[in-house]
Amino acid sequence: MKTLIVRNADVLQCDEGQCRLLRGHDIVIHGNRIASVEPTGTSRADETAEVVSASGMLAMPGLINTHAHVPMAIFRGLAEDVNIETWFNEYIWPLEANLTPDDVYWGMQLGLAEMIAAGVTAVADHYFHMDRAADAVARAGTRAALGWAVFGDQGADGVRRTASFAEQYNGAADGRITTWLAPHAPYTCDDAFLGAVAVEAERLDLGIHIHAAETADQTAASVASRGCTPIEVLDDIGVLRRPTILAHCCGATLADLELMAERRCGVAHAPKTYLKLAMGVAPVLAMRAAGVSVGLATDGPVSSNTLDVLESLRLMAMMAKHASGDPQQMTVGDALTVASRDSARVYGLPDDLGLLAPGYLADVALVDLSGAHTQPPHDPAASLVYSVRASDVRTVICNGRLVMRDRELLTLDLDEITYQVGESMARLSRRVPDSRIQLYRP
Amino acid sequence: MKTLIVRNADVLQCDEGQCRLLRGHDIVIHGNRIASVEPTGTSRADETAEVVSASGMLAMPGLINTHAHVPMAIFRGLAEDVNIETWFNEYIWPLEANLTPDDVYWGMQLGLAEMIAAGVTAVADHYFHMDRAADAVARAGTRAALGWAVFGDQGADGVRRTASFAEQYNGAADGRITTWLAPHAPYTCDDAFLGAVAVEAERLDLGIHIHAAETADQTAASVASRGCTPIEVLDDIGVLRRPTILAHCCGATLADLELMAERRCGVAHAPKTYLKLAMGVAPVLAMRAAGVSVGLATDGPVSSNTLDVLESLRLMAMMAKHASGDPQQMTVGDALTVASRDSARVYGLPDDLGLLAPGYLADVALVDLSGAHTQPPHDPAASLVYSVRASDVRTVICNGRLVMRDRELLTLDLDEITYQVGESMARLSRRVPDSRIQLYRP
Numbered sequence: 026m027k028t029l030i031v032r033n034a035d036v037l038q039c040d041e042g043q044c045r046l047l048r049g050h051d052i053v054i055h056g057n058r059i060a061s062v063e064p065t066g067t068s069r070a071d072e073t074a075e076v077v078s079a080s081g082m083l084a085m086p087g088l089i090n091t092h093a094h095v096p097m098a099i100f101r102g103l104a105e106d107v108n109i110e111t112w113f114n115e116y117i118w119p120l121e122a123n124l125t126p127d128d129v130y131w132g133m134q135l136g137l138a139e140m141i142a143a144g145v146t147a148v149a150d151h152y153f154h155m156d157r158a159a160d161a162v163a164r165a166g167t168r169a170a171l172g173w174a175v176f177g178d179q180g181a182d183g184v185r186r187t188a189s190f191a192e193q194y195n196g197a198a199d200g201r202i203t204t205w206l207a208p209h210a211p212y213t214c215d216d217a218f219l220g221a222v223a224v225e226a227e228r229l230d231l232g233i234h235i236h237a238a239e240t241a242d243q244t245a246a247s248v249a250s251r252g253c254t255p256i257e258v259l260d261d262i263g264v265l266r267r268p269t270i271l272a273h274c275c276g277a278t279l280a281d282l283e284l285m286a287e288r289r290c291g292v293a294h295a296p297k298t299y300l301k302l303a304m305g306v307a308p309v310l311a312m313r314a315a316g317v318s319v320g321l322a323t324d325g326p327v328s329s330n331t332l333d334v335l336e337s338l339r340l341m342a343m344m345a346k347h348a349s350g351d352p353q354q355m356t357v358g359d360a361l362t363v364a365s366r367d368s369a370r371v372y373g374l375p376d377d378l379g380l381l382a383p384g385y386l387a388d389v390a391l392v393d394l395s396g397a398h399t400q401p402p403h404d405p406a407a408s409l410v411y412s413v414r415a416s417d418v419r420t421v422i423c424n425g426r427l428v429m430r431d432r433e434l435l436t437l438d439l440d441e442i443t444y445q446v447g448e449s450m451a452r453l454s455r456r457v458p459d460s461r462i463q464l465y466r467p
Numbered sequence: 468m469k470t471l472i473v474r475n476a477d478v479l480q481c482d483e484g485q486c487r488l489l490r491g492h493d494i495v496i497h498g499n500r501i502a503s504v505e506p507t508g509t510s511r512a513d514e515t516a517e518v519v520s521a522s523g524m525l526a527m528p529g530l531i532n533t534h535a536h537v538p539m540a541i542f543r544g545l546a547e548d549v550n551i552e553t554w555f556n557e558y559i560w561p562l563e564a565n566l567t568p569d570d571v572y573w574g575m576q577l578g579l580a581e582m583i584a585a586g587v588t589a590v591a592d593h594y595f596h597m598d599r600a601a602d603a604v605a606r607a608g609t610r611a612a613l614g615w616a617v618f619g620d621q622g623a624d625g626v627r628r629t630a631s632f633a634e635q636y637n638g639a640a641d642g643r644i645t646t647w648l649a650p651h652a653p654y655t656c657d658d659a660f661l662g663a664v665a666v667e668a669e670r671l672d673l674g675i676h677i678h679a680a681e682t683a684d685q686t687a688a689s690v691a692s693r694g695c696t697p698i699e700v701l702d703d704i705g706v707l708r709r710p711t712i713l714a715h716c717c718g719a720t721l722a723d724l725e726l727m728a729e730r731r732c733g734v735a736h737a738p739k740t741y742l743k744l745a746m747g748v749a750p751v752l753a754m755r756a757a758g759v760s761v762g763l764a765t766d767g768p769v770s771s772n773t774l775d776v777l778e779s780l781r782l783m784a785m786m787a788k789h790a791s792g793d794p795q796q797m798t799v800g801d802a803l804t805v806a807s808r809d810s811a812r813v814y815g816l817p818d819d820l821g822l823l824a825p826g827y828l829a830d831v832a833l834v835d836l837s838g839a840h841t842q843p844p845h846d847p848a849a850s851l852v853y854s855v856r857a858s859d860v861r862t863v864i865c866n867g868r869l870v871m872r873d874r875e876l877l878t879l880d881l882d883e884i885t886y887q888v889g890e891s892m893a894r895l896s897r898r899v900p901d902s903r904i905q906l907y908r909p
Contacts, residue, residue, distance in 0.1 A: 098839075101854070102846030106798040139839035300785035301853070303794040330853035331840050343742035352745040356548040397540075397581035397881055398773050398857070401888045403896055404544035411743070411772035412543070415840070416858035439839055446843045454845055 027075070029054040029425060031389060033065040034079035036381050037406065039361040044406045052084060054387040057199075057425035061383050077420060077427070079391050083405055086379050087146025087168075087388030087423060088334040089368040092234070092272040092293030094152045094174075094325030096132030098139065099446055099453050101326045109240070109302050113465035115456070117327060121153075122460035123453050129154040131445040133161035138437045139332050141167060143415035144390030146423040148332075149270055149293065149322075149372055151207050151234050155190050163198040166428045166436040168388065170270075170372055172207025172234040175222075176463055177214035184218065188225035195231065201424055203373060205270065210236035211255040212243060212467035216262055223263040232268030232373060235259070237277075240304045244276035246467045256281035265290060270371060272322070275299055275307040279315075282308070286316040291371030294363075295324035296340040302328055306348040309341060310355065313363075320371030321364050333415050338364045342410055357407045387425040393417050469517070471496040471867060473831060475507040476521035478823050479848065481803040486848045494526060496829040499641075499867035503825050519862060519869070521833050525847055528821050529588025529610075529830030529865060530776040531810040534676070534714040534735030536594045536616075536767030538574030540581065541888055541895050543768045551682070551744050555907035557898070559769060563595075564902035565895050571596040573887040575603035580879045581774050583609060585857035586832030588865040590774075591712055591735065591764075591814055593649050593676050597632050605640040608870045608878040610830065612712075612814055614649025614676040617664075618905055619656035626660065630667035637673065643866055645815060647712065652678035653697040654685060654909035658704055665705040674710030674815060677701070679719075682746045686718035688909045698723035707732060712813060714764070717741055717749040721757075724750070728758035733813030736805075737766035738782040744770055748790045751783060752797065755805075762813030763806050775857050780806045784852055799849045829867040835859050 031052040038045050051068050053061045061068065097117075104116035129152065140148060147168035150158060155173040162169040173190040175183035191204035206226045208214045214222075226233050238244050238255040247255045256277055259265050265288040272293045277285065285292070294307055312319050321337045323329050338360055345355035369379030377386045392409065394400075396417060399408045421429040428436050473494040480487050493510050495503045503510065539559075546558035571594065582590060589610035592600060597615040604611040615632040617625035633646035648668045650656045656664075668675050680686050680697040689697045698719055701707050707730040714735045719727065727734070736749055754761050763779045765771050780802055787797035811821030819828045834855060836842075841850045841859065863871040870878050 099843065100845070101841075101843065102849040105846065105849045105853075106795055108794050112794075135839055135842060142839060297785070300789045301794060303788045303792050306789075330849070333840065343739070346745045347742045347748075350745050352550050352554075352743060353548055395885070397577055397584060397884070398775065399543075400577060400885050401541065401543065401892050403542070403892065404547065407544040407547045407772070411547075414856050414858055416856055442839075443837070443842050450843045450845065 026056040027425070028071050028073065029422070030068070030074045030076045031079050031084060031391070032076050034082050034084035034391065035405065036062055036084045037409070038381060039358060039365050040380065042356060042358040042362050044358045044361055046405060052381060052389060054422070054425050057387055059381060059383055059385050059387050062381060081395060082391040082419065083394055083409065084381060085390050085392060085409065086365050086381055087390050087421065088144050088364065089320060089372050089378060090140065090145050090148040090323050090332065090334050091270060091291070091320035091368055091371045092295060092322035092324060093148050093150050093332060095136035095148060095150050095332065096129040096152050096158060097325035097327045098136040098332070099128055099132040099449065101330060103454055104327050109304065110465055112302060112328070114461060118461035118463050119456040120453065121462050122457045123455060124153060126154040126157045128449060128453065130157040130161055131442060133158040134165065134437055134442045135446050136326065136332050137161060137165040137167055138434055138439050138442060141165065141421055141429050141434060141437070142418065143333050143335060144392065144418035144421055145332065145334050146388040146390070146421060147372060147378060149205070149234060159194050159197055159202055162202055164436060166426055167423045168201045170203045170205055172205040174207045174209050176209050177218040180218070184221045184225060187222065188229065191231050192229050199424070205232045205234040207234050211247065211258045213463055216258070219259070219262045219264055223267060226267045232270065233264050234270040235264065235272065237271040237274055238281065239273040239275060241276040243467045244278065254278055254281055256284055260284055260288065268373060273307065275305045277308065279311065282312055282315040282317055291318045291320060293322035293371060294319050294337070294341055295322040295329060296337060296344050298324040298328040300340070306344060309345050310349055318367050318370040319363055320368035334364070335413060335415055339410060357410050360410050361406060387422055389422040390418050391420040393419045468498040469867070470513050470515065471864070472510070472516050472518045473521050473526060473833070473864070474518050476524050476526035476833065477847065478504055478526045479851070480823060481800060481807050482822065484798060484800040484804050486800045486803055488847060494823060494831060496867045499829055501823060501825055501827050501829050504823060523837060524833040524861065525836055525851065526823060527832050527834060527851065528807050528823055529832050529863065530586050530806065531762060531814050531820060532582065532587050532590040532765050532774065532776050533712060533733065533762035533810055533813045534737060534764035534766060535590050535592050535774060537578035537590060537592050537774065538571040538594050538600060539767035539769045540578040540774070541570055541574040541891065543772060545896055546769050551746065552907055554744060554770070556903060560903035560905050561898040562895065563904050564899045565897060566595060568596040568599045570891060570895065572599040572603055573884060575600040576607065576879055576884045577888050578768065578774050579603060579607040579609055580876055580881050580884060583607065583863055583871050583876060583879070584860065585775050585777060586834065586860035586863055587774065587776050588830040588832070588863060589814060589820060591647070591676060601636050601639055601644055604644055606878060608868055609865045610643045612645045612647055614647040616649045616651050618651050619660040622660070626663045626667060629664065630671065633673050634671050641866070647674045647676040649676045653689065653700045655905055658700070661701070661704045661706055665709060668709045674712065675706050676712040677706065677714065679713040679716055680723065681715040681717060683718040685909045686720065696720055696723055698726055702726055702730065710815060715749065717747045719750065721753065724754055724757040724759055733760045733762060735764035735813060736761050736779070736783055737764040737771060738779060738786050740766040740770040742782070748786060751787050752791055760809050760812040761805055762810035776806070777855060777857055781852060799852050802852050803848060829864055831864040832860050833862040835861045
């Protein structure tokens, strides 16, 4: 089995709100898992091992993006300064009428290139033509939890589509791809449709990744039309009996949070989208207090413009302080626990990702803290939350394999990707209101 | 006179909420000012001119930081997750008891290096030992509006210190340095002290840079103790008869805003500090609606951790949408107007900075939009607000002179700076509660 040694890193380990920094340690990787983390100079020599020097670098677990629509990178910048109804009905859903399988293939590669360069090694992605997204993930060498998004008006065909993709691709790309069933949302899927998806998820022993209670307005609309909150709808129908990734939940009530904790739901938190679309504040502190797992997410790059999980981390921490009026909340240790262990839990691999320790999958990002903006290094953990930029990530390993080294992407060809996406720009930016793929009317 | 030509840039010009992009233009610089902006290929050949290729790059005015305490970079990361009282009384003011003139010199260089690398060419800085900060600015080649911070308990000595520095250094470093008088805040300076500063400012025909109404609590405390708001205090004493930079104003009332507009005050807006310390939201939309000029700022890097004006820009825009509940507010054009023309106004050089047009000072940042996170380029202006990172700034010109080229700092030696600051880390991080320089008790 191939051995890769990350030599002489400062290894950051965070859990339950506490961080420790193991200075000057080697991370020894056998195959796709971490074999040991030990002080540099103490490991047995292995002449055949590949060595990556990490002197002066911080090693952190590869970041996890627990909810995105990565291929939407091709539409980046096309829907600015609009409200959520306009965003859906006049921009996104008309724009998505232009979408081809090839667009998803190249858009996914563009977004994966962006994420690798930002230290993100795993993404739970929720979009269309996911067979082509899977091709892109196979090529990129990263990890993805893929779900083929479907709407209630697709009926039995939609249920089959999301289920058959999930069945076929679970474990693909040497196990780097896992799958989820992906109904869009309670407001675009009726109860019968959601129930059928839950039955399929049960049959396949897989989880469900869905948008839920995105805003307080959606919760109010659900109570008015269905007599209960979107979270209660999902519970009644049986969706929450499966493992779930619930995207956003800015509109979750306190009673919802208790239910979500009981059902062990995971919440994907994408604060940049909430700010840009003025969707309100997701009650992250209350979620965590109730025992709900919260993971970091970016959402799609037409609302968030970037796929930068470090940006989500910083915004989450700052907005928790702001919204609670208490700057002592969401400490650096809490925030980094969300970014590592808790995001791994939401992603569905709690015992495999989010910690640089023996037995865990070898997803590692090496961060250079020598830039002026991160000096002097009084507190490297605080730097990670409040000073570091995606561009400080120098080297990235996923599943035991180098995917970026000294800022050079090793698996993807950004020039080719940029060319291919650029060729489609004019076609992709044509809005086709009469052919919008759905109508937002929660 | 030396000529520098920025060749074939996409030149961004923003004003009054509108942006236009002049694709494929040359910026011709004579000495320290822009002589012309014209389509590439149309300018007269000048064999002696230095040429900077900017193909594929966006040219924007050098960013302006309208309020900072740059040398505090040396304390970065030492005061996390604490409330504002603790931040001042247990951290900052005890830490500042350690401060030597040399610390300011090296800390200022560290922060200037960070800012140059982030496209920031001008900073209004408010701190101590400003003669040494001026030495650092002279070396860096950037622009600064410096004020020596003083407190009321320093009495006549304090007034003399801030006035004599301002008198001596105005116009220093070939005119790149301008000066302001810099009393700390109404809550640390009594009326007599502030009045004496205003008299000195009048005598010297200079402005006053001061913290004011930082939080709603400060406003309430002022009303309770002095019978009027901090802004009214400053007006009564005569401070607002001078040009002013008022830092923060999260606690300004609507009546304050009208007064501030009438007195043509400038407000420095530093949203990252407000979020991290849970100081509330500065009413930026209301300020702008009332006719008050708002400029971008970072504040000091112990509260904001970075000196990244692009980060302030993004946070300002997102928080305006969030706080108003209306994502149509603070458009990309509005945000970039704040970042350019309006920040120049607050900085005190409204007709010299903030626009790439003939006659303006030649402060230019060239931004590379070829990264995965800024592709495809559907909307370069939106990219600048929502996708670009400081690391995308490739080349920076200040006062007609290159200060960074292709990411290489040309005026400052970061290795030397990092070494010097690193040498002092242990001494600087010792908190000396008994020797705190002030007590926060608004």
